Every structure is written in structure tokens, then in C-alpha cells.
Amino acid sequence: MTKKKTLEELVESKLKRVKELTEKKVEDKQVNSIVNQNLIKEAIENSIPLFKSPTKRSIILKTNPIETKTLCVTLSDIHIGKKNEVFNFDIFLNKLDILFDSLSKTIKEKHIAKLVVFGIGDWVDGQSIYPGHSNYICMNVAEQAIQGAKHFADVFYKLSLIVNEIEFIGVAGNHGRFGRKSEHTLTENFDYILYKIMEVHLKNINNIKFTISEDWKHFVKVGNLTFMAFHGDETAKGNPLANIPKAVAEWASMWRKMASGFDAAVCGHFHTPVLGIDVNGIEVFINGSFVDSDDYSEKQIRKSSRSGQITWIVQGNKIIDRNLIEL
Secondary structure (H helix, E strand, O other): OHHHHHHHHHHHHHHHHHHHHHHOOOOHHHHHHHHHHHHHHHHHHHHOOOOOOOOOOOOOOOOOOOOOOEEEEEEOOOOEOEOEOOEOHHHHHHHHHHHHHHHHHHHHHOOOOEEEEEEOOOOEOOOOOOOOHHHHEOOOHHHHHHHHHHHHHHHHHHHHOOOOEEEEEEOOOOOOOOOOOOOOOHHHOHHHHHHHHHHHHOOOOOOEEEEEOOOOEEEEEEOOEEEEEEOOOOOOOOOHHHHHHHHHHHHHHHHHHOOOOOOEEEEOOOOOOEEEEEEOOEEEEEOOEOOOOOHHHHHHHOOOOOEEEEEEEEEOOEEEEEEEEEO
16 A cells, blocks of 8 residues: 555656646656656665665774775676676676675785775676677676676675775766667666666665766776776777877876866776876776677787786875786
């Protein structure tokens, strides 16, 4: 009875909102978009189980702000739902365990006070990115987002028990897109949806902060440094060692004039991890993948995809302890 009443109230409020928007001469398409997005958002929030805030947390470090160490990890090109000779959902889960163990060990051994997670796209493998794509996935894209959010939320919850603060930065990739490239907004990207579901799972955990970008890029302050995070498909096709530094140099020049420069950049997309390219004083990190080998890397970059995710530590205005977590 309560559920029926709640649904009736929900529908009534939506109809009222539609009337208000219509009276303001908002286009029908925009009205439908707003209503549908709100209904979907509320349905998701009402159906997702939440992690409960712990009554007791592990010993949290008390650190001098000057000496505070922030561990950064780049998570991209995970391709949840992909199926080939070397990758499937069970292998993804095994690699996720390795990732958690490695981050947990680093946090404890390096006396890390804060963890910054750069989620920079292609967390889902998608469903119709290329002809015949549906033959190379083990679950549809919606299930990829739902299952991915659930399992990553569990990892971040466990990490929140051993570190003061977790900051998550989410940028969408090209595999999460719905429809043809540039046909829909980034908020309709399945990476974006995964991040949002994960945020709902963890909304009761007060030491985890989410920033989910609706742009192709995002700037974030870590210590005294500003990082530019983007997926990487914005650069020309080919070897990232040639194209990414050129693109970063041009962006740095453009935004420096606009008083919004950055000190370092991080991207993925190419499945080839590179620790720290210097581009006119800007350090650039290129992330690996969860997949050991695929046609994209072999054809486009002429290198095997390398399974690994990049980490580094920021202390003040310095980047130290660059590392690749082998998965």
C-alpha cells in the first residue's frame, strides 16, 4: 500500500513539473528528457542497497599537512563485460582483488592519509561500439554498469576503513557511449551511469567524496598540484607516445593563457602504461588496462595491451613513488 501511494505521489509530482515547464514554453523534448532522467534517477536510488557507515573504523593517521601523502591511482580501460581468450568477468573479479590488496598494502606501508581515484573511462566494455561487438561481451552494457558499480563500491568501502579520505574523480570513456559518437551527452554514457550508481551505494560513507564530470575532462587539485584528467580518445589515432604529448602541450599553452593551467595530466584509452612523460615541465601518465591483449592495441598501437594500473604519490608539490600495479 505504501509503495503504491509513493508511486502515485511520484507520478503526480512529475505531471505537475511537466505542466510548469510546459507553461514556460519549454520544448517537449526537453520536458520529456527532464522527467525521464528524474524518474530513472529516483528508481535507481530507491533500488540500490547502501553501504552502512561503520561503527568502528581502523586507526586513522594523524599527519602534518606539510608531510601528508596522497596516493593517486588511475582506473581506466577496465572493460567490464568483455569476453575474449584472456578476459572475462571472473578474471575481472580476480584482478579487482589484486588491485585492492596492492592499494591496501601501499596505504599501510607508505602511511597514506588520502586516496585519490582517477576514474577516466572505459570501465564498461559497451555493447555496440563496433560491428559484431555483442559477440565479444558476456553481459549487456546495463548489467556491466550495475555489476561494476557494485563490486567497485565494495572495494572503495573497504579502503575507506584504512584511509582518512577518498576522493573519486569520474570522467567517461568512448566505450560507454550510447549510440554513435557525439550523438548523446556524457550524462547518458554508461561509465557516467556506473559512477552514479557507485555513488549511491556509498552515499552513507562520509569519508568518500565523488566528483563526476559532465565534460570530457576534469581538473583536480592534489596537494599543491593541479591534474588534468581525460580519457584519451580525444587525441588522434596512433601511437600515444607521439600524439598525447603534442595534445597536452597544446592544451597547456591554451589554458595557461586562460589562467587555468595544470601541472600534470593523466589519461588512458591506449592500453599501454607509461609512467611519466615530461612535456615542457608537465608530467603525463598514460594508463594500462585490465585486459592483457586485444585487437585494438595490436592494430592501432602495434603493441600488446598491458594489464596494469598506474599509481603515484603526491606530497606537497612533488610527485614520488610512481608505480604500475601489475594485474
